Amino acid sequence: MKIGVLGTGDVGQKLGSGFVSLGHDVEMGSRDAHNKNLKAWVAANGEHASGGTFAEAAKFGEVVVLATSWSGTENALKLAGPENLAGKIVVDATNPLIFPGGAPPPQLALGWNDSAGEQVQRWLPAAKVVKCFNTVGNALMVHPELPGGPPDMFIAGNDEAAKNVVAGFVKQFGWSVVDVGSIEGARLLEPLSILWVVYGMRNHSWEHAFKILHKT
Numbered sequence: 001m002k003i004g005v006l007g008t009g010d011v012g013q014k015l016g017s018g019f020v021s022l023g024h025d026v027e028m029g030s031r032d033a034h035n036k037n038l039k040a041w042v043a044a045n046g047e048h049a050s051g052g053t054f055a056e057a058a059k060f061g062e063v064v065v066l067a068t069s070w071s072g073t074e075n076a077l078k079l080a081g082p083e084n085l086a087g088k089i090v091v092d093a094t095n096p097l098i099f100p101g102g103a104p105p106p107q108l109a110l111g112w113n114d115s116a117g118e119q120v121q122r123w124l125p126a127a128k129v130v131k132c133f134n135t136v137g138n139a140l141m142v143h144p145e146l147p148g149g150p151p152d153m154f155i156a157g158n159d160e161a162a163k164n165v166v167a168g169f170v171k172q173f174g175w176s177v178v179d180v181g182s183i184e185g186a187r188l189l190e191p192l193s194i195l196w197v198v199y200g201m202r203n204h205s206w207e208h209a210f211k212i213l214h215k216t
């Protein structure tokens, strides 16, 4: 499959490499096709990896991962071109983080009755947005291999078929999947990212992930 990745940061790089390792062709997009991170990632990931602008990566992908800073996300999607994402699955890994005190822990720029996932779906009304990957640090996104077994990746989105496709990838990356329903479920998942950070700060550890335990 052809995968577009919008974002050259840690998340874009980790997920991009993960999709290459599954045998997919991945194009990573940036504001600048000559971006240093982008070029290094392409050089390190072999013949199935390529780089370009946000618009080129959006056109390329049958499935497109959104991994941009929240403050840059609206602009990145404008540059990508909503028309290039129409009808496609957009995997939204963003968290709407702000740092009012200038330092961690972050807070959410929106929440309770809205979410980044819903905002992304509004910016891309013809795309099938699936919230995913936002509840864990990038280092564990692909093959977390935790001693307690596969952690849970929470996903949310309005399109059942799109969620099934995304769930398939997530399982191949070594996760169990918990579907929390429509994209409004992002209101629950984005605060979990803050919990993940606060736990990390208090325990000086960044190798943790969430799991729901069942009695039966």
Ligand SMILES: NC(=O)c1ccc[n+]([C@@H]2O[C@H](COP(=O)([O-])OP(=O)(O)OC[C@H]3O[C@@H](n4cnc5c(N)ncnc54)[C@H](OP(=O)(O)O)[C@@H]3O)[C@@H](O)[C@H]2O)c1
Binding pocket: 006, 007, 008, 009, 010, 011, 012, 029, 030, 031, 032, 035, 066, 067, 068, 069, 070, 071, 072, 073, 075, 076, 093, 094, 095, 096, 097, 133, 134, 135, 136, 137, 138, 139
């Ligand atoms: N880091 C993690 O472990 C982690 C875990 C879960 C979720 N997340 C979320 O995932 C997203 C990506 O995080 P990250 O740490 O990988 O990278 P990041 O540093 O938050 O974002 C980097 C990307 O944002 C783009 N960007 C920044 N300002 C922009 C603007 N004004 N217009 C257009 N694009 C702009 C950059 O474009 P250029 O390529 O042009 O520079 C780059 O591609 C964030 O929303 C974050 O909250 C992060």
